[in-house]
Structure formats: structure tokens, C-alpha cells
Amino acid sequence: MLNFLRLSSLADVSEMLWADGPVSALIAGGTDLLVRPERLASARILIDISNLTELGGIGVTPDGDLRIGAAVTHQEIADDDTVRRHAHLLAQACAQVGSVQIRNRGTLGGNLANASPAGDSIPALLCLEARVALVARERGRAVPINEFFVGPAKTVMQVDELIESVRIPLRRGRWVSFFEKAGQRKGMCCSKASVAFLAQRHGDRRLTGVRVALGAVAPTAIRVPAAEAALEGQVLTLERARAAAEACREAARAIDDIRSTRDYRREAVSALLLQGLLPLYDRMRALARPRRRSRRRR
């Protein structure tokens, strides 16, 4: 017999998890939980956290982080000006999650707690070096996103912990980013492979702070240090883009599963990185041109 509870504070939710963690399931948007009959069948208590104000909101904290509440939806993130200004890559990724219906329900906290290797927000958060703020009864901790996932559907969260928010350090300077994914159906799909890219762009066209992360090609989303190294501190050239793409292919420890094959996924991450880098290459060259002209005039 299933029970449905709507609690009024995070503290109450955590108490409840402490007492009945193994038989209770948290529900926010429900876009993962409600499509998994086995998860629902094993739950005796559904705790609705979608209305908790403590889990809402997007803003900048006094210590200079962008804070996004765990129950904020993908669509809210994609549309939010503060996110677009400080963490455009996350807005780009969230805009490509599912369909508008799914984006209006699915939450950032849910995407993380569900811990699918294909979760679209995760490669973006890896590049942005986000931290996951967890709360439990009278304690809290912030886990760096690269330490948060242990494997498919597995995180470091304890039974009484829940995700309060995601914190992203604010960045200075000009940044370029993209999120590219491949799947069965553009308007609504679970990624077969995805690539997130972030770098700081300098006046001399060099890229620094390069971050490349892949989704759906390993037990958890992964950064690709070799691809980052191929581009770091350099002007973007086609050869360097190709080298970075090759590094992505090498890094992908993909598997064959219901959605795709290992070989396809390895090809896809390489192609997706190029797909994102080529327009960037064109844009950076276009940006460079007027500067050259003005120098000549002088």
C-alpha cells in the first residue's frame, strides 16, 4: 500500500528519510520515477518535494556562487538570465533535455539523484566544476560534482541526505561553450552520447581553462583531460580540433546497450565535439579579422 506525503520543510523530509529511507522515494518532477514501475513498486512512501520553497530559486550567494535550487526545472534553468550570464553551458544543456513537457517537470536535483550516465546536465556541471549541496538532519556538505557519482544510478548520498542545490563558481572573462548530443529523436530522447565544452576566450584567440566532458559513454559522465590538453592555451585550429576529437573517441569507454552500440558512441563523441568546435572556429576567425584590418590602418 503506497502512501503519499507532502512535507513542509527540508528538515522534515530528512527526518522521514532517516526513519523510513529504504521504503521511501522522493518525487519532484516524476519524469524518472514514474517511468520505472520497479522503483515505484518497492516504495511504500512517496515524499513530494516539488513544492518545497527551500529547494527552489536561482541566485548568486554572498560567497560568490551561482546557486540553483534542486527542484528548479530544466526549462526554468534554460530560460533564466542569471544562469545564461554565469553558466551559459548549463542553460544550453538543460534546453536540450527531453521535450518542453519533460523540461517543465524534470528538475536539476532529479537529474543528479537519478545518476544516469546519460543525464544531460551532468557533463555541463563537470565542465563548470559545480558542487552538489547535500543536506541531512542537522548537517550539510558540498560534494564536488566529479566525486558525486559512483556508477550508473549510484551516488555518494547517504540514506537521509537529499540534494538542496547545485553551486557553480562564478567566472570572470569571456567564455565560450556548447552542448551537443546525439539520440534517437531530437525533440525527446535520452542521449546516446553527449559532449559539453567550456573555455575562456582571449583577445588573441587563445583558449584557456578548456573543459571537455562526455555523457553516456562511461559508467558516469567523464572529463577528457587529453582533449582539454590538446586545446589548452592554444589558438583553435582544425588540426587541434581533430586531435581533441580523437582524444574523446579514445576516452569513451562505451558499452552496447538498448540505446546504442559501443562503436557508434565512440564515433559520436568525436563527431559531436567537432560539430561544436567547427562553428566556434569560424566565429573566432571572424572575430579576429576586424582586429587585423584596424592594425593595418594604423
Place this chain on the structure above:
Amino acid sequence: MSLTIHFTLNGSPVVFEVEPEERLVHTLRERAGLTGTKLGCGIGECGACSVLLDGKLVPSCLVLSAQADGHEVTTIEGLSKNGLSDLQRAFVEEGAVQCGYCTPGMVMAGEAVLRRYQRPTTRQIRAGIAGNLCRCTGYAKIVSAIRKTARRRAHRRSGR
């Protein structure tokens, strides 16, 4: 264990006794008798069950009825209280209906696009209905119906 929920349905307050695992699509169809909302895949992939929850397009198969407590729900019936809405009329004019099963969800998705953008581009319209499957594949006419309604609404706004 059943729960008592209160919400606003197409502008009127309603009260239902629902099961904890009950989905909004069932409450709407079976308890409220509003069968305009269709159940397709039941896993949020086809869009046939789309409704507006607090003005936002959602798949009613993935909303627990209990989660609608205290909120505002608009279904296809709510758009056509005084006869067909302008968007529905445009669907008829453009021949955007074939078997009709996806139509209520498509109209809700189209309505959500029109509320979000005053002058939606074709790309925005396509993205707005990307979560709705039409297996008769009549997408082109659906897009024209939405575009036509956008033009008419813009015209009406400027006329005032």
C-alpha cells in the same frame, strides 16, 4: 489509502478522492469525465496527454494527481469553453487533423507556444511541438495552423 485533493480545473475549483499513485491523466478522464485529454504512451514520450499545469505544458501521465493539489490545470476542454478556440479553428481550416488522437495534445502544445512567443518563428513552433508525436505525420499542417493563429492574434492585438 486515498487522498483528497483540491485544484482549479479549467477555471473552476474541484475536489477529488484519488489514489497515491494515480496519474493526473486518469483523474481528468475517469473522475472529471474530461476525455479530451488522451493517454498515449504513458511514459511522457508522445505528448497526447499534454495539459497546462499553472500555465506550463506538462505530460499529465507523469504528474501524480496528488501533486496537482493546490494548482491550476487547463485541459483542451478549458480552451474551448465558448466553442472552438481560434487555434482549434485554424487546425480545422488547415486540415491539421487526421486520425485526431494527437490533436488535443498538439493544440495544448501549440497554445503553450503562442502564450510564450507573440510572434513565434517556425523553428520555435517546431521545437514547441517536438514532444508531441503525430503518427499520421501531418506535422506541416499542424505547424501552419499554429503559425496562422499567431498571425491572427498579432493582428488582433495591433488592431486594438
